[in-house]
Amino acid sequence: MRMFRKIFLALLMAAGCALLGAPAQAQDSASTPIVLENPHYWLARPLKKAASLSAAVGYPYGWHRNHQSPIHHGVDFVNPQGTPVLAAADGTVYYAGSDQERLFGERANFYGNLVIIQHNLEAPEGGRIFTLYGHLSYVAVQSGERVRQGDRIGAVGATGIALGNHLHFEVRIGAAESYFAVRNPELWYAPLPGTGTLIGRLLNADGSKALGIRVTLAAPKRALYTFTYADPSVPRDPALDENFTLADAPAGCYRLRVRGTALDVPVCLRAGQTVFVEARLP
Ligand SMILES: [Zn+2]
Structure with missing residues (x-):
């Protein structure tokens, strides 16, 4: 009986260690967002200031609108x-x-x-x-x-x-x-005044690129979203190896989330800033 109790306690301790290890793993799953110092923002927006200057959110680069359109090349x-x-x-x-x-x-x-x-x-x-x-x-x-x-x-x-x-x-x-x-x-173009740009690399648990996933940048009073590139063939910046961008996000602090998963990464963007984040789905 004592023997069984010892084994039970040992198992319990092992389980406890595993539980204690879980948060550390969760932290490891997302690298700390980093501010990019020299993004190549060499282009101006191709419209006058009075025009609508932000890209349409429903059809970002690399997304196919749930197969309703070709993969977007712009x-x-x-x-x-x-x-x-x-x-x-x-x-x-x-x-x-x-x-x-x-x-x-x-x-x-x-x-x-x-x-x-x-x-x-x-x-x-x-x-x-x-x-x-x-x-x-x-x-x-x-x-x-x-x-x-x-x-x-x-x-x-x-x-x-x-x-x-x-x-x-x-x-x-x-x-x-x-x-x-x-x-x-x-x-290739700077975020609009008062906003920042988030560049991201969203990975599956196995380290492969997460394809066509809706990514939300949530703040108490607003939620912005985009989609990761839907196919591995979508061309990426070789230095960044990104698979989504979210430009013109009003300056502030957000949580990067993917619905249906426990992913929850704090991201703060200052006006004029470009932040890069890699996140791995749990
Ligand atoms: Zn288009």
Whole structure:
């Protein structure tokens, strides 16, 4: 009997140790958020200050809207038809016109009227930086024309495959005409005044990338959300290896959460700050 009690106590102690170990494991599952000192915010928003300047939340870069749309290779700025579209940086117009006969996306007439600008900028990973502006109602520049940052290059529309008027904006590295040379545009422009940008890497418990997961940034009075890249093929920044971004989050402290899991990581963002966090789903 004593023997059994000893074994029982030993088992209980082992269980207790395991329980005590649990919080430490939970802490290990999320690295401390770090402030990025020199993000490559070399581009301006491609619209005037009066326009809607934040990317539409329902269809972020790398997400397919629950398979209702192609995986998004850019971000969308929803604005009325005719809203001026501006060059994001100095450069030369690489292409201006329709994609009816020249392929820039998944198929012909994908972007409708588009402009691609070749910038005098080299990405840190190597390769020329291009920006693409799609679904324009009209194009105000010609191929070969030099443009300065802020120059009007066209206007918002809904040409090509577009659900309503918006500017589809892409950043491409090294290959202007490659649909797969894209990067997340939110890694290339600074957060709006009074806000910060969160860049994240959300992993499954086994360390693989968590695909197409809704990520919430919750504060007492607001909740922001985005989705992780839906497919491993979505191009990432090689230095960051991120799989989601949440730009223009009002400065403040939040909890990074994923519904249905115990993930709960404190994240504070100051105005103008970019914070990187890696989190592992429990
Ligand atoms: Zn789009």
